[in-house]
Amino acid sequence: MSPNNPLLNDQFWKWIKALDQYVGNNSYKNMLSIFTDVQDDEVLFHEAVHFLQKFGYEIKAYKKDGELWLESGESPEIRVGFTLPDWLALQSHFPFIHNFEDHEVFGDLVKFLQKTEYTNSQYDLYRVISDTEAKKKLVEGFADDQKGIIANLENAQSEKICLVLNTKENKFLEVYPHKLVYLEGYLHLIGEDTSDRCLLAICVNEVLSLSYREDIVYEVNFSPVEIEDFISAFRSVASNEERLVMKILTPEHVDLNPPYHFLGNPYITSSADGDLIWAASVEVSDELYDWLGEINEYVEIIDPEGVKLGLEDYIQQTSKIPLKKAS
Numbered sequence: 001m002s003p004n005n006p007l008l009n010d011q012f013w014k015w016i017k018a019l020d021q022y023v024g025n026n027s028y029k030n031m032l033s034i035f036t037d038v039q040d041d042e043v044l045f046h047e048a049v050h051f052l053q054k055f056g057y058e059i060k061a062y063k064k065d066g067e068l069w070l071e072s073g074e075s076p077e078i079r080v081g082f083t084l085p086d087w088l089a090l091q092s093h094f095p096f097i098h099n100f101e102d103h104e105v106f107g108d109l110v111k112f113l114q115k116t117e118y119t120n121s122q123y124d125l126y127r128v129i130s131d132t133e134a135k136k137k138l139v140e141g142f143a144d145d146q147k148g149i150i151a152n153l154e155n156a157q158s159e160k161i162c163l164v165l166n167t168k169e170n171k172f173l174e175v176y177p178h179k180l181v182y183l184e185g186y187l188h189l190i191g192e193d194t195s196d197r198c199l200l201a202i203c204v205n206e207v208l209s210l211s212y213r214e215d216i217v218y219e220v221n222f223s224p225v226e227i228e229d230f231i232s233a234f235r236s237v238a239s240n241e242e243r244l245v246m247k248i249l250t251p252e253h254v255d256l257n258p259p260y261h262f263l264g265n266p267y268i269t270s271s272a273d274g275d276l277i278w279a280a281s282v283e284v285s286d287e288l289y290d291w292l293g294e295i296n297e298y299v300e301i302i303d304p305e306g307v308k309l310g311l312e313d314y315i316q317q318t319s320k321i322p323l324k325k326a327s
Helices: 010-021 029-034 041-053 084-089 094-100 104-119 124-140 144-159 224-238 286-294 305-318
Strands: 023-026 061-065 065-074 164-166 173-183 186-193 198-205 207-213 241-248 264-270 276-282 299-301
Touching: 010 041, 010 104, 023 029, 029 065, 041 065, 084 124, 124 144, 144 164, 144 173, 144 207, 173 198, 173 224, 173 264, 186 224, 198 224, 207 305, 224 241, 224 264, 224 276, 276 286, 286 305, 299 305
Parallel strands: none
Antiparallel strands: 023 065, 061 065, 164 173, 164 207, 173 186, 186 198, 241 276, 241 299, 264 276
């Protein structure tokens, strides 16, 4: 962005926004009272009006009885059609936008991009990158043979391919894979037994080897909601599920969908103070504390107190992440 760009003049940008928000006729004096953050500068006012006119905006300034007035039409609506590569390319430039964070235009651009990202969350470049990196980090804790099995399970899940699993009990199970998730502190594969069409939770540590069955066309028997109910029922038996409630201090730094974690019935709302409040049913485990430790700087646990204290103990024991200072 050129340093001569007029949008980098904060007062000019404030007038651009003010002019765009008003439709109809109004006096310059009255606009100063409505938009209190704009500068009382008739020259700057005229420059902003002329700037918008260059884009075909139906707007003009004129004198009436010796007083300066504005006549403005509806704001033009800009529609931009992105292909997926276009949108990914634009997202890759988001970090460079911070070079202009000292300017008024920066905050409005960030709000626009955040809104666009939210409405197109399935195409979030940084979520995919973060998810991939997080999975690699988690898998590092497994033995080499288990890493290969997890990679194959991931691939089968993505490609929707049936598997034959050879377990340590010398059982061979033909399974349609749905998802990998932590249960009782261990990574499990949730899938359908293709013979009796029931749901199974198979501990990855129990799998010796696997093979693909690409020749099988399996008709899925369970919906995503039913799979979530199955996981919730599994966890309820272990009685280690809690409803976690957190205040999200900086949403841009928090991934609320960490890999291999099942967060049941997630809910997001805003408090009366405008704080972002998030809640979900979680399984209390070291894996949960690993995740909470990574985002500890950006969240505040509201409830339950046991999880809050458990996280403090876990961080002290592992010495991975320093505790937040009291505010």
